[in-house]
Amino acid sequence: MTPTPAPGGPVHASSATELSLWYGKFRALDKVSFAINAGEIVSLIGPSGCGKSTLIRCMNRMNDSPTTRTEGRLTVANYDVQSPNTDVLALRRDVGMVFQRPNPLPLSIRENVLFGLKLHARSTPRADQERLMTEAFETVGMWDDVKDKLNDDAESLSLDLRQKLCIARLLPLKPKVLLMDEPCSALDPDGIAAVEELMAELRGHYTQIVVTHNMQQARRVSDRCMFMLMGELVEFTDTDDLFLAPQDERTARYIEGRYG
Numbered sequence: 001m002t003p004t005p006a007p008g009g010p011v012h013a014s015s016a017t018e019l020s021l022w023y024g025k026f027r028a029l030d031k032v033s034f035a036i037n038a039g040e041i042v043s044l045i046g047p048s049g050c051g052k053s054t055l056i057r058c059m060n061r062m063n064d065s066p067t068t069r070t071e072g073r074l075t076v077a078n079y080d081v082q083s084p085n086t087d088v089l090a091l092r093r094d095v096g097m098v099f100q101r102p103n104p105l106p107l108s109i110r111e112n113v114l115f116g117l118k119l120h121a122r123s124t125p126r127a128d129q130e131r132l133m134t135e136a137f138e139t140v141g142m143w144d145d146v147k148d149k150l151n152d153d154a155e156s157l158s159l160d161l162r163q164k165l166c167i168a169r170l171l172p173l174k175p176k177v178l179l180m181d182e183p184c185s186a187l188d189p190d191g192i193a194a195v196e197e198l199m200a201e202l203r204g205h206y207t208q209i210v211v212t213h214n215m216q217q218a219r220r221v222s223d224r225c226m227f228m229l230m231g232e233l234v235e236f237t238d239t240d241d242l243f244l245a246p247q248d249e250r251t252a253r254y255i256e257g258r259y260g
């Protein structure tokens, strides 16, 4: 199914207009508006509980539940995300998600990367599947690590290779947007450096939206940075500007370390 086109306006990788979200009576997002350009890396920072995961999870409909309600408008990869007509499986093919803890499937290294194709593109010829798998591992820079053990259990890989595998397995489906919710928080410094390098390699090819608690990481990896507080998007600007010349007093206080 083709995405439900977002009517009017420029085409962004993602945009929101006064997006609000309630869990029951609790308002977790408060009229959030933004426009994210294709190919850029956007980091999302703010104190615990400010709504970072809620926002990123909205982008591929992971907050859907009978007690969750949204208002406003959200488009991602040209999908009108909240429309009841949106094909959620197709949305999740085009908008991949990487979590805090690497969560490979209990399958072999090869099968982890082929799984998405089997789910979403069953008719892909076998030779093409193998090529797409190889390319995915090459893109994330781990082909040499896995080429001789493709049939081993994915759980046998180190934590950072498991996280790279979780990114690699999205790529054969040619996603437009990669959502990452604290993708480095379970990794050691070498693993963090490896995943940050990978993000830099993917810049321009995919739009990356990355939640991080690590302000230094936000400064290292992102082109632009969003600061959220209590469900509100306080400031969204070039990363250097946000850290060196924040426009909002609340942003300034946060980057000085005055919120938890």
Ligand SMILES: Nc1ncnc2c1ncn2[C@@H]1O[C@H](COP(=O)(O)OP(=O)(O)OP(=O)(O)O)[C@@H](O)[C@H]1O
Residues within 6 Å of the ligand: 023, 026, 028, 046, 047, 048, 049, 050, 051, 052, 053, 054, 055
């Ligand atoms: N499924 C849910 N039901 C009810 N409330 C929720 C649910 N998920 C999150 N919340 C609440 O919504 C608010 C935002 O949570 P969210 O997980 O988006 O914050 P966060 O910025 O990602 O925090 P952290 O940095 O700790 O991961 C919090 O007050 C949280 O308790």
Ligand SMILES: [Mg+2]
Residues within 6 Å of the ligand: 052, 053, 054
């Ligand atoms: Mg979170």
